[in-house]
Amino acid sequence: MKIPPHGRAMETVLADLAAMGQDDLAVKGGALWAYVYDAGRPDLDELARRAHAMYLTPNGLDPTAFPSLLRLETDLAAMAAAHLGGDERVVGNFTSGGTESIILAVKAARDRAMARNPALGRPEMVLPATAHAAFFKAAHYLGLRVVSVPVDELSFKADVAAMARAITPATIMLVGSAVSYAHGVCDPIPELGQLALERDLWLHVDGCIGGFLLPYFRRLGQEATPFDFSVPGVSSISMDWHKYAYCPKGASIICYKNKDLRRHQIFACAQWPGYAVVNNAVQSSKSGGPMAAAWAVLNHIGDDGYLALADQTLRATRRIIEGARAIDGLEILGRPELCLVAIAAPRIDVFEIIDEMKTRGWSLQPQFRFASSPENIHLSVSAASLARVDELLADLADCARLAAEKGPPDWPALARGLAGLDAASLRPQDVAAMLSAAGLGGAGLPRRMAGVNGLLNVMTPALREVLLREYFNELFVQPPQSPGAPS
Template sequence: MKLPETGWTRDQIFTALAELRAGDLPTEGGAAFAYVYDSGERAASELAAEAYRLFLATNGLDPTAFPSLLRLENEVVGFAVRHLGGGPEAAGSFTSGGTESLMLAVKTAREWAREHRPEITAPEMIVPATAHAALHKAAHYLGVKLVPTAIDPVSFRADVAAIAAAITPNTILLTASAASYAHGVVDPIAEIGQLALQHELLFHVDGCIGGFLLPYFRRLGAKVPAFDLAVPGVTSVSMDFHKYAYAPKGASVIVYRDKALRRHQMYACAGWTGYTVVNPTVQSTKSGGPLAAAWALLRAVGDQGYLDLARRTLEATRAIVGALREIDGLRVLGEPEMSLVAFTGEAPGFPLFALADAMKARGWLIQPQFSGFGSPANLHLTISAGHLAVKDRFLADLRAAVAEVRSAPPDPGLGLLLQAAASLDFSNMSEEAFMQALALAGVQGGRLPEKMATINGLLDALPPAAREAAIVAFVNDLYTHAEAASE
């Protein structure tokens, strides 16, 4: 972007921004079943935005300069402690999102092991195949070996026996999900907690997507397994506010059983000529906006308000899952305990990714998930309270889309691509070669085709490492400073 000679007017700026925003995924109205969480309450969103703006310029780097942020964080974390079964010694921190919370859980385990298990020089963490990719990212960033374990192929929950077999003298951390993003099921937390106690290991429960909502589902009569800090062996839990508390992104929290454990997540540096740096979380400078917005929503919506939002979410989920099980040709994976649903084709060869395209053409975003690790390729729905009002229209469109794709001829382009892919050595391909391969699927100039079925079919057929390399090549090409793209 080249700066204008003279500054734009407010009207020019917001006209340009509105034009850009018009091409984005709608964040309200229930059209999206991924990436956004719609409460259906515009007044709550506007209140959160106002609180965000009020604290936009504050800096969470130094609580002595902005004591308001210290007060807000202590109150928000205090709510999280109670909500997640923590005792009087529990402590936590507000973070920018689930990824940062999980990064801190892994850093804490690494630093705890350095202090209490100094004989470990090659630390390992055990991660079920359904655990969020952010745990993989944390292991990669922090130099901890990730040990994946199998899942039950029917329930899609973590396999406790596989976790037990994977524990070695180098293990420093066990992990599990409440609930798993892909299938919406809660891992057997109590049983894994016993393993943690038996082997004197830290145990983190990723409740980023379920930690806020599951206790409300339990109060509404749903069968929700125990998963929080009240479970023996659990040493930390993460929970996002920008999911089912409907706060603006990014707003998350990680809660530990005590302050002594939380100390290991912190970083301090006095080895330079400036001020002494003390960072409770990964970020240093950070706006107080997300924290203020989360605090404001918790106060404004209140316990009964969130219980009502949970009731609407549960009702929408039950209606959609029930309807999915009645649509000929579709199969729900597992028994979702959350408002997260995965479904696939009943028979091999069902045009699953074409179904996602057909729904997109009707104005709905549903998320493709690729096969692997005991789970078939499927389509994912993240259901929010705002979907209750549109569920009937969504299901009518889904039935029509299923009929459409089942009657359509097979995609000849995908067959040719898969045949070509079978002869390629993806382990030694250059980034340029990857981009050439993606171009065969319609990806050119850093832009995706309108219909994604062909490229999704190709990606699903690739081994995970090759899939990662292909996507990295595409994203590396997508983010460009080309003047032609901005003028």
């Protein structure tokens, strides 16, 4: 595509955009069990759209030019602080998502540690092996070393004693999840806080997915591990508005116990001839849209509204856990404390189940085997899921039976085929051959994924990374010109 020589009519352009979305997963209606969090309330879409449009153009680059954005951000931080058991000293900043919040927390911890000890070598971050990949990304971007510590093999919770043993003089921070994405379990944050205090370390609690909803689940009587600022030793918490606060994407917050910690997050640069740069986030110029939409949604739903949505979510989750356990061949990994459920099937190809479910309109996310966690089906349950639980369970039972009839997967054979491959020494042509063998070669996206997922599942994580990186490098290229498309 080229920029058209002459502008095209607004309606034509919008029609093209609408047509492009026709193969996308349906984001409403309860068929999608990852990526998107659906409250099942059409009023929220309407409100978010209007609020977003209202603040589309003001630039968060300079809060003195747009005081409204300063107000929106400090209001959101205050709401987060109160929600997360913080006192009046807690401060926070709005970010584009969980990953950005985590990158900022790691930067703040790193810069604080380096200010306190300029002789510190390469800083280290000790985390449970179930922590989100965003910590690896942060470490990669910021030059830290990740020390990933195996978790308890059955509960998938952080092993605090093992984390304590992994601390070295270069350790600057500990991480715990409330809750983990893969299994929906909460790490023992009070024990991690104690360890952080004893060893004078920063403790970041990743509440990206769980931080907003856990307090509501607790109020509804669900047992919940303490994880917030009331827990001694917690330094910072990330919490995403664009997950279970049902705000549009591009909305998270990073909170710190006090300004002394947050100071190290802020970037200022006066070493150039242009405008003064001072940034609270990774982004510099940023639209006020996501912030205004988040502010509007929070105010519109309100505490009672969120409690009601949480109640729907909790009921849906309990029924799914109970229902999936009753299906022959399926089991739940760990004991989910929130609404993220991992369903394993030790004798069935879970990726076949996912493909079968897709033919019936369901979109479920695969999770690959990792350490003691076998390959499984991930479900992020949301409030809109409640209406579809019975249907989902009936199809899941059917699809598990159909997949079982195909016999158990021959992953050991696949794994033998890959044995001896060293991720570091693969040449681009080897990777291209593997992509094509996996069904990921050529143009377009594969429709049935069981073969691809089966192969990725038996790869070492390092090999998986090489293959996926190469896949994206091939995927994001100029699309072929289709006849009739605007040129």
